[in-house]
Amino acid sequence: MNELAAATAESLDVEAVRAQFPILARTVNGRPLLFLDSAASSQKPRRVVEELRRFYYEDYANIHRGVYELSQRASQLHDQARRAVQRFLGARDWREIVFVRSTTEAINLVAWSFLRPRLRPGDEILVTEMEHHANIVPWQIVAGERDARVVVVPVTDAGELDLDALRRMLGPRTRLLAVTWVSNVLGTVNPVAEIAALARARGVPVLVDAAQAAPHLPVDVAALGCDFLAFSAHKMYGPTGVGVLWARLEHLEAMPPWQGGGDMIDRVSFAGTTFADPPFRFEAGTPDIAGIVALREAVAFVEALGRARIAAYEAALVARLEARLGEIPGVRVLGRPARRASAVAFTVDGVHHQDLGTMLDLEGVCIRTGHHCAMPLHARFGLAGSARASVAVYNTREEIERFADILARTIALLRG
Numbered sequence: 041m042n043e044l045a046a047a048t049a050e051s052l053d054v055e056a057v058r059a060q061f062p063i064l065a066r067t068v069n070g071r072p073l074l075f076l077d078s079a080a081s082s083q084k085p086r087r088v089v090e091e092l093r094r095f096y097y098e099d100y101a102n103i104h105r106g107v108y109e110l111s112q113r114a115s116q117l118h119d120q121a122r123r124a125v126q127r128f129l130g131a132r133d134w135r136e137i138v139f140v141r142s143t144t145e146a147i148n149l150v151a152w153s154f155l156r157p158r159l160r161p162g163d164e165i166l167v168t169e170m171e172h173h174a175n176i177v178p179w180q181i182v183a184g185e186r187d188a189r190v191v192v193v194p195v196t197d198a199g200e201l202d203l204d205a206l207r208r209m210l211g212p213r214t215r216l217l218a219v220t221w222v223s224n225v226l227g228t229v230n231p232v233a234e235i236a237a238l239a240r241a242r243g244v245p246v247l248v249d250a251a252q253a254a255p256h257l258p259v260d261v262a263a264l265g266c267d268f269l270a271f272s273a274h275k276m277y278g279p280t281g282v283g284v285l286w287a288r289l290e291h292l293e294a295m296p297p298w299q300g301g302g303d304m305i306d307r308v309s310f311a312g313t314t315f316a317d318p319p320f321r322f323e324a325g326t327p328d329i330a331g332i333v334a335l336r337e338a339v340a341f342v343e344a345l346g347r348a349r350i351a352a353y354e355a356a357l358v359a360r361l362e363a364r365l366g367e368i369p370g371v372r373v374l375g376r377p378a379r380r381a382s383a384v385a386f387t388v389d390g391v392h393h394q395d396l397g398t399m400l401d402l403e404g405v406c407i408r409t410g411h412h413c414a415m416p417l418h419a420r421f422g423l424a425g426s427a428r429a430s431v432a433v434y435n436t437r438e439e440i441e442r443f444a445d446i447l448a449r450t451i452a453l454l455r456g
């Protein structure tokens with residue numbers, strides 16, 4: 041970390057941040073909650089929960105339908121959330137922001153509406169060995185329908201993408217490259233701008249899965265140079281049930297709808313229906329209006345802290361976490377990437393990760409155990425699963441030390 045980053049990291053008042061998360065004050069099994077599973081879903085700050093409540097109590101109505109004041113007010117708040125997300129991502133145009141249910145739905149939308157119509161037998165979709173199942177299975181489904189193939193960029197022993205292999209694998213049949221920005225298991229931060237430049241130089245569109253990046257790193261789609269980017273509100277201090285797909289407007293304009301219903305049409309008759317312009321064409325039916333409105337507060341929460349500051353603060357936590365894990369006998373940290381964000385996965389010699397998770401729960405510690413929806417990555421390391429600790433901006437240095445102490449004790453106990 042350079043000096044500037046260190047200075048910014050120190051300037052984050054973590055106790056003031058924690059005070060915004062009431063759940064962090066609770067105990068679990070009689071112990072103070074030590075929440076290290078934010079990669080699965082983050083906790084929620086007061087301003088997000090209060091906005092949900094306020095919206096339902098004061099401004100709630102369905103959007104884009106009523107001529108009455110309340111519906112117009114709800115529609116306005118929904119529009120403002122879209123513009124907040126547009127600014128947050130550095131998008132050129134609000135029409136490039138599509139509200140969906142989750143990262144999973146965003147990727148499925150691209151698979152069905154963008155890729156499927158242009159996929160021919162023998163075509164290839166490039167993914168990587170470190171993808172979450174959400175960035176594998178939708179491509180397999182459309183590939184299966186079209187006799188196309190999913191081709192996999194390997195991961196090195198260090199837990200990084202093999203960029204030489206990626207270069208070689210970008211071929212004349214590659215129709216899309218789908219890559220995660222941050223691995224939800226290893227925490228590896230991939231050089232997605234460099235990867236997008238490589239792919240686009242060969243005319244290959246790029247989808248970036250930013251589910252694990254949006255809460256931790258500055259995001260600027262113009263600087264990234266990708267074609268599609270997806271993230272989920274619930275991992276970024278926002279509500280469940282809301283996700284965002286950003287796509288270049290020219291793609292959205294050329295894409296057919298993938299779900300039909302209310303709100304996505306221009307005119308409907310039994311002779312034929314015409315569709316609305318993006319983003320509405322992709323937003324059939326009543327969305328999670330309150331969730332979208334409250335997402336704006338999650339965005340404001342992150343922006344108020346500053347994304348560079350969050351990244352610097354968390355980088356110091358992750359470095360300490362990795363160092364402490366490395367000192368515990370029997371613990372093996374997966375990968376050694378040059379840059380990690382939030383997540384560190386590990387195994388313990390002679391101890392099953394499930395047993396470890398159960399024992400840690402008794403100490404008030406929440407970590408994730410299992411395959412973390414990344415079975416192929418675990419297979420790559422010869423594992424069925426692992427334990428994963430992941431941090432967010434509300435975790436403290438003291439919590440990392442306490443976690444490592446509890447973990448060392450628990451392992452000693454389990455290994456007898």
Ligand code: PMP
Binds near residue numbers: 143172
């Ligand atoms: N991609 C990555 C990298 C993830 O970590 C996750 C969630 N674990 C997803 C996609 C899927 O997100 P969601 O379940 O919110 O759709």
